[in-house]
Amino acid sequence: MKKQAAVYILASKYNGTLHIGVTSNLTQRIWQHREDLLEGFSRKYTVHFLVYYELHEEMPTAILCEKQPKKWNRQWKINLIEKSNPEWKDLWPELS
Secondary structure, three states: OOOOEEEEEEEOOOOOOEEEEEEOOHHHHHHHHHOOOOOOHHHHOOOOEEEEEEEEOOHHHHHHHHHHHHHOOHHHHHHHHHHHOOOOOOOHHHHO
């Protein structure tokens, strides 16, 4: 996948701990999370399953779209995931 702005949500398991992030290279960033190459939240809480992502034309737009869900309550985040991924499947295989 070429570089493109993206917002993503990782989960530890179905209805588990969530992490929201933004990147310009979704494939590389998710691989880094899965391999525990990034220090911080996703490594500490084993949040490795890609359950949601959206692509954007420009990074400033992606950053704005990343910040909004971070302020949402948990149920709204779950609703966002389940709208496009009701079974909480790991979407990594479609990227790799």
